[in-house]
Amino acid sequence: xxxxxxxxxxxxxxxxxxxxxxxxxxxxxxxxxxxxxxxxxxxxxxxxxxxxxxxxxxxxxxxxxxxxxxxxxxxxxxxxxxxxxxxxxxxxxxxxxxxxxxxxxxxxxxxxxxxxxxxxxxxxxxxxxxxxxxxxxxxxxxxxxxxxxxxxxxxxxxxxxxxxxxxxxxxxxxxxxxxxxxxxxxxxxxxxxxxxxxxxxxxxxxxxxxxxxxxxxxxxxxxxxxxxxxxxxxxxxxxxxxxxxxxxxxxxxxxxxxxxxxxxxxxxxxxxxxxxxxxxxxxxxxxxxxxxxxxxxxxxxxxxxxxxxxxxxxxxxxxxxxxxxxxxxxxxxxxxxxxxxxxxxxxxxxxxxxxxxxxxxxxxxxxxxxxxxxxxxxxxxxxxxxxxxxxxxxxxxxxxxxxxxxxxxx
Amino acid sequence: xxxxxxxxxxxxxxxxxxxxxxxxxxxxxxxxxxxxxxxxxxxxxxxxxxxxxxxxxxxxxxxxxxxxxxxxxxxxxxxxxxxxxxxxxxxxxxxxxxxxxxxxxxxxxxxxxxxxxxxxxxxxxxxxxxxxxxxxxxxxxxxxxxxxxxxxxxxxxxxxxxxxxxxxxxxxxxxxxxxxxxxxxxxxxxxxxxxxxxxxxxxxxxxxxxxxxxxxxxxxxxxxxxxxxxxxxxxxxxxxxxxxxxxxxxxxxxxxxxxxxxxxxxxxxxxxxxxxxxxxxxxxxxxxxxxxxxxxxxxxxxxxxxxxxxxxxxxxxxxxxxxxxxxxxxxxxxxxxxxxxxxxxxxxxxxxxxxxxxxxxxxxxxxxxxxxxxxxxxxxxxxxxxxxxxxxxxxxxxxxxxxxxxxxxx
Numbered sequence: 144x145x146x147x148x149x150x151x152x153x154x155x156x157x158x159x160x161x162x163x164x165x166x167x168x169x170x171x172x173x174x175x176x177x178x179x180x181x182x183x184x185x186x187x188x189x190x191x192x193x194x195x196x197x198x199x200x201x202x203x204x205x206x207x208x209x210x211x212x213x214x215x216x217x218x219x220x221x222x223x224x225x226x227x228x229x230x231x232x233x234x235x236x237x238x239x240x241x242x243x244x245x246x247x248x249x250x251x252x253x254x255x256x257x258x259x260x261x262x263x264x265x266x267x268x269x270x271x272x273x274x275x276x277x278x279x280x281x282x283x284x285x286x287x288x289x290x291x292x293x294x295x296x297x298x299x300x301x302x303x304x305x306x307x308x309x310x311x312x313x314x315x316x317x318x319x320x321x322x323x324x325x326x327x328x329x330x331x332x333x334x335x336x337x338x339x340x341x342x343x344x345x346x347x348x349x350x351x352x353x354x355x356x357x358x359x360x361x362x363x364x365x366x367x368x369x370x371x372x373x374x375x376x377x378x379x380x381x382x383x384x385x386x387x388x389x390x391x392x393x394x395x396x397x398x399x400x401x402x403x404x405x406x407x408x409x410x411x412x413x414x415x416x417x418x419x420x421x422x423x424x425x426x427x428x429x430x431x432x433x434x435x436x437x438x439x440x441x442x443x444x445x446x447x448x449x450x451x452x453x454x455x456x457x458x459x460x461x462x463x464x465x466x467x468x469x470x471x472x473x474x475x476x477x478x479x480x481x482x483x484x485x486x487x488x489x490x491x492x493x494x495x496x497x498x499x500x501x502x503x504x505x506x507x508x509x510x511x512x513x514x515x516x517x518x519x520x521x522x523x524x525x526x527x528x529x530x531x532x533x534x535x536x537x538x539x540x541x542x543x544x545x546x547x548x549x550x551x552x553x
Numbered sequence: 554x555x556x557x558x559x560x561x562x563x564x565x566x567x568x569x570x571x572x573x574x575x576x577x578x579x580x581x582x583x584x585x586x587x588x589x590x591x592x593x594x595x596x597x598x599x600x601x602x603x604x605x606x607x608x609x610x611x612x613x614x615x616x617x618x619x620x621x622x623x624x625x626x627x628x629x630x631x632x633x634x635x636x637x638x639x640x641x642x643x644x645x646x647x648x649x650x651x652x653x654x655x656x657x658x659x660x661x662x663x664x665x666x667x668x669x670x671x672x673x674x675x676x677x678x679x680x681x682x683x684x685x686x687x688x689x690x691x692x693x694x695x696x697x698x699x700x701x702x703x704x705x706x707x708x709x710x711x712x713x714x715x716x717x718x719x720x721x722x723x724x725x726x727x728x729x730x731x732x733x734x735x736x737x738x739x740x741x742x743x744x745x746x747x748x749x750x751x752x753x754x755x756x757x758x759x760x761x762x763x764x765x766x767x768x769x770x771x772x773x774x775x776x777x778x779x780x781x782x783x784x785x786x787x788x789x790x791x792x793x794x795x796x797x798x799x800x801x802x803x804x805x806x807x808x809x810x811x812x813x814x815x816x817x818x819x820x821x822x823x824x825x826x827x828x829x830x831x832x833x834x835x836x837x838x839x840x841x842x843x844x845x846x847x848x849x850x851x852x853x854x855x856x857x858x859x860x861x862x863x864x865x866x867x868x869x870x871x872x873x874x875x876x877x878x879x880x881x882x883x884x885x886x887x888x889x890x891x892x893x894x895x896x897x898x899x900x901x902x903x904x905x906x907x908x909x910x911x912x913x914x915x916x917x918x919x920x921x922x923x924x925x926x927x928x929x930x931x932x933x934x935x936x937x938x939x940x941x942x943x944x945x946x947x948x949x950x951x952x953x954x955x956x957x958x959x960x961x962x963x
Contacts, residue, residue: 339784356783360828372817372840373766373909374749375933377808384818388801395795398787407782408794410826413819418770418838418876420819428828430782466828499783523785 147259147549148488154538157249161537164190164229164245165237174528175237179230179272179283180208180311187229188317191244191269198251200267203326204319206294207287208271208312211326214251216264216552221329221511223261223552225250225544226268228284228503232276236530238336238537242518244269246334246541250548261552263329270503271317278302285506287323294323324510330478330551331507334516334544336532338500340523348539349486349493350517353479355505356405356432356497357439357471363390363427363450364462370421381458384413384422386450393449394429401442405432405499434471434497472505475512478547482514485546491539500525516543557669558898562955564948567659571947574600574639574655575647584938585647589640589682589693590618590721597639598727601654601679608661610677613736614729616704617697618681618722621736624661626674626962631739631921633671633962635660635954636678638694638913642686646940648746648947652928654679656744656951660958671962673739680913681727688712695916697733704733734920740888740961741917744926744954746942748910750933758949759896759903760927763889765915766815766842766907767849767881773800773837773860774872780831791868794823794832796860803859804839811852815842815909844881844907882915885922888957892924895956901949910935926953 167190168176168183177183188210195202195212203211213222227243247267254265270288275281278300286292298309312318337343342350367381394406411427429446433439447463454461479495486493498505498515507513518540521531577600578586578593587593598620605612605622613621623632637653657677664675680698685691688710696702708719722728747753752760777791804816821837839856843849857873864871889905896903908915908925917923928950931941 337784338781339786340789341784341786344789358783370750370933371748371909371935372819373768373815373842373911374747374751374935375815375909376749376751377805377815379750379754379933382817384801384821385805388798388805388818391794391798392802395787395798405783405785405787407792407829407831408798409782409823409830409832410828411794411821411823412826413821416820416822418820419817419840421817422819430829432783499781499785501783523780523789525781525784 150253150257150259150545152249152253152538152541152545154534157245157537157541158534160245161237161241164241168231170234170528172528173237175231175235176233177229177231178233178277179274180278180308180315180317182315184230185315185317188269191229194248198248198255200251203321205321205323206318207284207297207323208317209284209288209323210269211266213264213266217260217262220263221327222264222266223330223548224266224268224328225332225334225548226270227333227335228270228273230272230274232274232526234528235526236528238530238532239338239525240273242336242532242537242540243334246544249541250545253545263552265548265552273503278308282501282503282506285503289506289510290324328511330511331504331513332516332544332547333502333504334540335502336525337517337520338525339520341496342517342519343521343523345494346492347494348491348536349543350496351479351483351486351493352474352498352515352517353495354434354471354473354497355501356434356499357436358467358469359431359439359443359465360467361429361431361443361446362464362466365425365454365459367423367457367459369415369423372419372421375421380421382421383425383459386454386457386459387411387425387427389453390427390450393446397442397446401438403433403435403438404442406442432499436471439471469501472508474508474514478512478514481547481550482516482543485543489542489546491543516540557959560663560667560669560955562659562663562948562951564944567655567947567951568944570655570659571647571651574651578641580644580938582938583647585641585645586643587639587641588643588687589684590688590718590725590727592725594640595725595727598679601639604658608658608665610661613731615731615733616728617694617707617733618727619694619698619733620679621676623674623676627670627672630673631737632674632676633740633958634676634678634738635742635744635958636680637743637745638680638683640682640684642684642936644938645936646938648940648942649748649935650683652746652942652947653744656954659951660955663955671959673962675958675962683913688718692911692913692916695913699916699920700734738921740921741914741923742926742954742957743912743914744950745912746935747927747930748935749930751906752927752929753931753933755904756902757904758901758946759953760906761889761893761896761903762884762908762925762927763905764844764881764883764907765911766844766909767846768877768879769841769849769853769875770877771839771841771853771856772874772876775835775864775869777833777867777869779825779833782829782831785831790831792831793835793869796864796867796869797821797835797837799863800837800860803856807852807856811848813843813845813848813907814852816852842909846881849881879911882918884918884924888922888924891957891960892926892953895953899952899956901953926950
């Protein structure tokens with residue numbers, strides 16, 4: 144067995160680095176508030192840049208603020224890249240994003256210590272504004288890197304606090320001299336917490352992520368007519384709440400009938416919302432997710448047909464708007480196999496799975512072959528100060544990352 | 554045919570009186586804002602008292618403010634009473650309540666003109682605070698008259714503006730010298746607009762009201778758990794919105810399966826109410842109505858079983874509160890027959906029906922035999938400035954009132 148096969152990352156050191164990074168924007172309950180392009184986010188990026196310099200990495204910061212640390216390879220080849228993001232939602236946890244960036248740095252530190260040289264350069268990236276919680280779109284840094292969003296357009300985005308991305312970049316000195324996307328990348332691997340309960344429930348340590356679900360957000364505005372709950376016979380009603388209730392039920396039916404489908408009504412507002420008045424209006428959203436683009440479209444179509452049909456029978460008018468439409472992404476099969484092989488070789492329990500949440504890796508999949516490694520989230524909780532992933536799981540995830548990267552770096 | 558059989562009320566005069574009364578508290582769009590015990594309500598009562606005096610009626614005002622005008626009979630017998638109320642909801646119409654009070658006064662004026670004497674005295678009442686829009690409970694005046702609510706307890710009620718019933722009574726000089734309930738009443742007949750669409754849809758002029766639906770308001774608080782709409786598999790969810798949606802559907806099912814049942818979910822609030830987050834909490838109400846007390850209780854029981862069952866399967870906790878519980882009232886069959894006979898004799902199209910809304914007549918049914926006469930509401934609209942009933946329908950209703958009262962006055 145060559146030396147590199149026996150290599151393992153240093154789990155306690157990775158934990159210390161996670162603790163150090165969590166100090167930037169720390170909030171009560173063990174959480175982190177590090178909205179993109181803010182002061183705490185910049186301090187976190189400075190911390191990461193310092194860590195990269197300490198590891199002897201070459202620093203690249205592009206004009207949107209993405210931070211790359213590159214470890215030279217024996218040859219001047221495209222970079223084998225890993226990473227994630229350091230920004231958080233308003234009341235986020237200390238693992239979402241951070242595990243991928245610091246896990247990547249831990250891999251490079253492990254290689255440094257062991258004196259392992261690779262043919263390809265190895266790199267770690269911290270993309271800006273993955274969350275999109277302060278400025279839309281989410282995955283902004285990777286979208287700019289891919290060229291789907293210009294730096295100029297991104298800079299013009301106005302956030303929930305009325306400031307612009309550009310204003311924040313200038314104020315907090317985010318911009319670097321590199322042109323986004325100029326760095327040649329061979330492949331991209333992202334270690335991330337699952338943000339769901341599947342691995343925990345199945346008692347698996349590693350999620351071999353085959354792809355990311357596509358997302359459609361459909362808004363329905365249903366307009367009926369108010370009426371007296373006592374005096375108006377049922378068959379004469381135009382009850383917007385009734386159609387909304389039927390839509391909630393149908394969303395569940397879609398989830399159970401369409402393979403791989405998730406359909407959620409999370410938001411519903413009735414008007415006038417009074418006990419004894421038939422609802423005149425209902426505004427609701429349906430969040431549809433599926434890893435299969437055909438099934439996702441079919442689910443959307445069936446949903447719309449259902450709503451139109453039942454609303455028509457009830458005499459309720461329907462307005463429909465597609466607010467989000469992100470296609471599913473399937474990762475490169477050889478990359479996914481490499482992640483699986485690494486997990487298997489290392490002796491970790493694992494399962495293939497689909498990501499329910501969006502990640503920079505799905506954007507990078509349009510640049511180069513990409514893959515993801517998930518580790519369990521306790522109780523499936525994420526975007527919450529209670530977010531937690533066990534040290535041994537994070538360590539295992541970083542070891543899988545190490546050996547997946549080595550596979551493509553040589 | 555005796556003279557009295559040929560008697561008809563004066564429709565145009567009744568319309569003029571309705572227009573005069575609608576001036577007190579008039580608001581834009583032809584509506585009326587005359588909350589109970591307020592200044593406009595008192596001015597309306599003063600107007601009615603003046604009309605009563607002009608008709609030579611004896612005035613009785615009791616200590617809660619109910620106004621009675623009594624026309625002497627040949628004998629000193631219990632009063633054959635009609636009437637309704639003059640208060641309105643915040644943005645009410647000019648017909649709800651007013652038609653019954655002014656219709657009654659029109660009947661007495663018609664008898665005066667024709668010189669018809671009756672054996673029993675005839676009376677018209679304007680009960681205070683039927684709507685309950687400013688001070689609960691609704692039907693306060695008739696409840697005090699019946700003795701179910703003491704004047705002292707009623708005076709202590711605090712309204713939505715923070716003032717008390719007692720304070721308003723004193724400030725606007727509402728109280729009269731009579732003791733509530735001391736007036737002996739033989740029977741009570743209330744002419745009212747339907748406030749629903751049934752008569753209009755069936756193209757009938759007169760509703761012969763057999764009773765008033767019972768009402769139960771059930772509040773459900775459903776507590777599940779938030780989760781990521783993408784990352785959380787369906788079978789692991791505790792989705793409060795799903796249980797709420799199923800409850801809305803079940804309410805409709807109850808309405809269709811249980812004879813005479815109306816079940817309405819008019820109010821529903823989700824939390825956190827976000828597109829991509831499974832709802833942690835749903836608060837909803839179900840308004841149940843039925844004229845049959847056994848069926849109403851059975852519907853409530855079936856509903857609660859259903860909610861507990863589906864919530865149990867979903868892992869959602871249920872809190873249930875009965876907020877309103879008013880028993881159904883069936884009117885005296887001989888009174889109902891008398892209304893029907895009057896409508897038939899007068900040649901009006903009519904139908905027997907159940908009132909979906911509450912009325913003073915259902916309270917008076919506990920004091921004496923009672924009945925109601927409905928006239929059509931255009932589009933079923935009520936508690937709205939657009940409330941409208943056609944002059945010919947109001948005239949017909951007052952004629953039915955006239956002949957029903959004559960039947961019991963002799």
